[in-house]
Amino acid sequence: MKITSSAFLHNQEIPSKYTCDGKNINPPLEFWDIPKNTKTLALIVDDPDAPSKTWVHWVVYNIDPSEKNIPENTIPKGAVLGMTDFGKAGYGGPCPPNGVHRYFFKLYALDKELDSLENATKEGLEEITKKHILGQAELIGIYKRK
Secondary structure (H helix, E strand, O other), X not given: OEEEOOOOOOOEEOOHHHOOOOOOOOOOEXXXXXXXXXXXXXXXXXXXXXXXXXXXXXXXXXXXXXXXXXXXXXXXXXXEEOEOOOOOEOOOOOOOOOOOXXXXXXXXXXXXXXXXXXXXXXXXXXXXXXXXXXXXXXXXXXXXXX
């Protein structure tokens, strides 16, 4: 299973367009080699280099596994957004207070569709999905505020 972006390469800089210094929209993502029995996909984007804790930037689940990408500035049809550490659902781009930060785009293939969870968090989603993961992939982008 793989996840990539046409906007940046693995371990390379995320363009400012996708950050708080730009339009703050999600970058385009592509995925393939999804396991055969996958019922749904989940995506978590977080920053383990944040000063106080791992900061959650995006939580999306119940992505149809037949989807092969998420175009920029979109949410997959039928997918559900979870809560970020910005206190809202939806994408919140990189916005580090200082230094270079890493942003982990983690894609999970799950063997069951998830019930909609009111105000789902990364932690809640991870707890529910941990016994249902068929495969996972990761893309890391880096960013330092200009």
